């Protein structure tokens with residue numbers, strides 16, 4: 394049974410799903426050294442934003458197949474290191490958008506009416522009704538930087554408050570913006586027009602310190618900044634200067650460059666509202682997040698295609714039933730080809746025929762690459778790191794589709810082009826199970842699974858008996874057998890599926906047979 398380490402609090406709904414399918418340990422007490430010490434025992438790790446899943450943490454996860462982020466931002470996970478190690482990263486980005494948007498509206502109104510500051514004075518026994526003159530947000534302009542899931546939810550709600558909304562987002566279409574009642578504009582115009590600017594971009598290389606001194610200077614004098622995205626998007630020193638210098642009226646922050654923001658001079662500033670990264674902290678968002686991340690992690694552990702995979706392709710539900718068995722077949726076909734073709738290969742070709750020609754076959758390609766590389770590397774090869782490894786090796790792959798699949802509904806063909814010509818392997822799905830129908834140019838039919846023996850031999854009476862006797866003497870049980878040949882008494886291939894691995898001395902004996910040119914055993 395798979396073991397899952399949950400390193401930060403997630404909702405009971407999510408834990409229940411995980412516990413139904415795996416052994417789950419909730420350990421929210423671990424520091425980095427403690428995490429590294431126990432991670433080798435786990436197949437999956439689940440975190441929120443506080444755990445830094447750095448390259449050295451991932452390196453300790455020798456069994457780790459998936460990291461689940463119970464939330465949206467994955468800036469605390471070293472995605473490159475995870476990808477290189479073949480570890481899938483999944484998150485739950487659809488679950489907390491409304492929670493963050495509602496908090497943002499709370500911050501807009503808090504800034505406009507000084508709600509937190511006024512509350513503190515009453516608690517302190519004061520009654521200062523003239524000190525906290527506010528302004529109405531109606532007819533004011535909200536500038537959004539990032540109009541993705543959260544930005545869009547904020548826009549809808551701000552429109553309900555009768556605000557004008559302008560936004561900068563390099564990928565959002567004008568149609569989408571129009572639907573939301575938002576005017577798109579370049580970043581400097583958004584900053585110049587807005588009375589309140591709110592950030593809703595991910596922390597990635599291109600957004601780090603996006604809101605720097607120059608951008609802050611482009612903001613309207615007396616405007617406010619809200620950051621419930623990530624601290625690293627704002628140059629916090631420049632922000633403090635902009636507030637102290639009087640260019641900005643204030644700010645509201647939920648996120649900081651370092652969390653908790655110990656020693657951060659913005660904390661405690663009379664014109665800065667500070668929250669302890671509460672954007673996602675609603676009962677509803679946490680319940681959804683827990684369930685989404687649990688599902689993603691469990692699908693990843695089962696070798697499937699999770700909905701929210703950050704570093705792996707996603708198969709749309711309508712194609713899943715069709716594509717999933719070919720993903721399995723692709724990996725096995727790749728292993729078979731790598732196991733039987735030992736000549737240098739100039740180029741691999743994948744041909745998708747019949748029903749496969751109509752769907753997105755990216756996951757099949759990744760699985761073929763995984764199969765081709767699986768036996769050649771010290772590190773684990775998965776669909777996540779297979780493309781990087783293939784690129785590093787200079788492996789060339791071309792793909793094409795053909796609608797015709799002969800008598801099959803779909804056919805996956807893998808061809809290895811060598812200087813001696815093409816070596817062809819093909820498979821299909823029969824009764825829901827992957828079957829090879831062509832192995833190295835021979836028409837044989839078998840399920841590629843478990844210990845297998847392949848002989849390349851001359852078709853002669855008694856060959857099958859000889860091989861059977863040798864295996865029998867070594868107590869190797871034969872599960873199934875098939876023979877393909879180019880012509881009677883010509884070149885042939887025998888394929889045996891076995892219940893037990895073939896001992897090396899049996900292979901050596903087979904290779905001594907004058908009519909057997911090659912005998913190879915593979916475990917697929």
Ligand SMILES: NC(=O)C1=CN([C@@H]2O[C@H](COP(=O)(O)OP(=O)(O)OC[C@H]3O[C@@H](n4cnc5c(N)ncnc54)[C@H](O)[C@@H]3O)[C@@H](O)[C@H]2O)C=CC1
Pocket residue numbers: 464465466467486489490493538539540541542543544561562563564565593594595596599600603621622623647648670671672673674
């Ligand atoms: N405070 C909190 O507790 C939470 C914070 N977040 C943060 O909010 C971020 C956004 O979340 P979603 O809206 O769900 O992500 P999303 O991916 O749906 O939207 C992000 C948008 O930012 C845009 N963008 C990227 N670079 C940009 C740039 N340089 N300028 C302007 N726009 C740019 C993208 O095109 C995209 O439309 C997350 O990555 C996370 O860091 C998310 C959830 C909770």
Ligand SMILES: O=C(O)C(=O)COP(=O)(O)O
Pocket residue numbers: 441442443463464465466467489670671672673674
């Ligand atoms: O989902 C996100 O990106 C968040 O920032 C929420 O973080 P949290 O899960 O509350 O640590």
